[in-house]
Amino acid sequence: MTNTQALAVVLLSAFFVYSIRFLGLALGKRLPKTGVFKKGxxxxxxxxxxxxxxxxLLAAGWQGIVAAVFIVIITKKTGNVMLAMLTGVAAVALLRIPIF
Structure with a gap:
C-alpha cells in the first residue's frame, strides 16, 4: 500500500465515521419523543x-471480570464514568502483570 492509498483510507474512514455521527445527531431530533418508539x-x-x-469481558478472562466489578463499584459510588473507565483499565493492566 502506498502512502497515497493509506491517506485515502484514513480520510475516507474519517469521512464515514463523522458522517454517521452527524446524521445521528441531525436525524435524532426528528424521532418521536413519546409512545412505543420512545420505549424501544x-x-x-x-x-x-x-x-x-x-x-x-469474557474474552478478557478473570481480569476483565474483576475490572468490571471495580467499574460498577466506582460508577455507583462516584457517578464519574471517566474515573470508572480509568480504574477498569488500570485494574486489567495491574492484574495482567506476572507476579512469578
Missing part, C-alpha cells in the same frame, strides 16, 4: 452496551 429507543442503550461489553 430507551431500551436500546442497555442492550447495545451489553452486546458490546459482555463478549469483551
Amino acid at each position: 429507543m430507551d431500551a436500546l442503550p442497555g442492550t447495545i452496551f451489553a452486546a458490546l461489553v459482555f463478549p469483551g
